[in-house]
Amino acid sequence: MVAKMQTTIQRTYQIVVAATRDFGIAKDGKLPWKLPSDLNFFKEITTSTSSDHTDKMNAVIMGRKTWDSIPLQYRPLPNRLNVVLTRSTTFNIPTFENVITCSSIPSALELLAISPYSMSIDKVFVIGGGQILREVMNGSGCEAIHMTEIDENIDCDTFIPPVDTKVFCPWYSSLPVTENGVRYRFVSYVRCNCNLDSEKLKVEDFSFLPKMIFDKRSEISSGCCLK
Ligand SMILES: NC(=O)c1ccc[n+]([C@@H]2O[C@H](COP(=O)([O-])OP(=O)(O)OC[C@H]3O[C@@H](n4cnc5c(N)ncnc54)[C@H](OP(=O)(O)O)[C@@H]3O)[C@@H](O)[C@H]2O)c1
Numbered sequence: 173m174v175a176k177m178q179t180t181i182q183r184t185y186q187i188v189v190a191a192t193r194d195f196g197i198a199k200d201g202k203l204p205w206k207l208p209s210d211l212n213f214f215k216e217i218t219t220s221t222s223s224d225h226t227d228k229m230n231a232v233i234m235g236r237k238t239w240d241s242i243p244l245q246y247r248p249l250p251n252r253l254n255v256v257l258t259r260s261t262t263f264n265i266p267t268f269e270n271v272i273t274c275s276s277i278p279s280a281l282e283l284l285a286i287s288p289y290s291m292s293i294d295k296v297f298v299i300g301g302g303q304i305l306r307e308v309m310n311g312s313g314c315e316a317i318h319m320t321e322i323d324e325n326i327d328c329d330t331f332i333p334p335v336d337t338k339v340f341c342p343w344y345s346s347l348p349v350t351e352n353g354v355r356y357r358f359v360s361y362v363r364c365n366c367n368l369d370s371e372k373l374k375v376e377d378f379s380f381l382p383k384m385i386f387d388k389r390s391e392i393s394s395g396c397c398l399k
Pocket residue numbers: 188189190191196197198199200201202203234235236237238239241257258259260263274275276277299300301302303304305307330
């Protein structure tokens with residue numbers, strides 16, 4: 173008897189995260205900074221769908237501790253499918269509309285690749301926290317990393333790996349912003365495998381990016397392989 177190979181498709185994803193110079197993202201289960209413009213950026217990038225997909229919503233995948241860290245009145249994050257990762261079989265999120273739980277990252281990405289989510293979900297964002305990002309950062313399914321780069325060393329106890337600049341190139345970097353005494357900028361990196369694909373990549377190949385980022389491509393990448 174010939175065993176049938178089961179092929180599973182997973183959704184690709186983009187990461188959205190704010191990190192300090194040494195890649196700290198949290199302290200004592202909270203964000204150790206108050207950056208309203210960053211929260212607005214997060215809301216806009218994770219909520220906006222492509223203009224031809226206005227009937228769809230995006231998905232945000234997060235670890236259970238990140239879910240717990242969102243104040244009750246703000247969760248689930250509205251107008252997005254909230255996918256909460258937990259290994260616990262007893263963890264019970266009250267039945268909210270637009271909230272599902274998954275027991276692993278691959279199972280979440282597989283679920284989002286099949287009906288009904290393959291039809292109803294536009295983009296998939298992984299939004300933290302540390303445990304989840306340590307697994308998916310720079311992963312093969314990661315198309316882009318939108319990082320709020322905080323130009324300070326703020327005391328943190330949760331860290332993520334740095335962006336692998338052999339695989340990801342900067343697409344856009346904002347001018348620095350200072351809020352509540354903290355200087356930061358918004359930087360978006362795209363997977364471009366500089367060494368391998370440099371002859372093939374075109375700007376149009378990155379139309380999967382949120383429009384607010386795609387339209388902002390700047391001269392910063394001129395030294396990179398993007399044409
Ligand atoms: N700076 C930023 O941009 C940013 C973004 C998001 C979050 N944060 C911060 O990050 C902190 C939370 O990060 P964290 O590292 O402590 O926790 P986390 O990654 O948010 O969540 C960890 C939990 O997720 C579940 N989990 C982890 N890996 C899993 C896997 N492979 N499959 C299934 N479930 C998995 C487990 O839940 P169970 O224990 O239920 O099994 C685990 O305890 C919070 O303070 C939050 O404010 C910062």
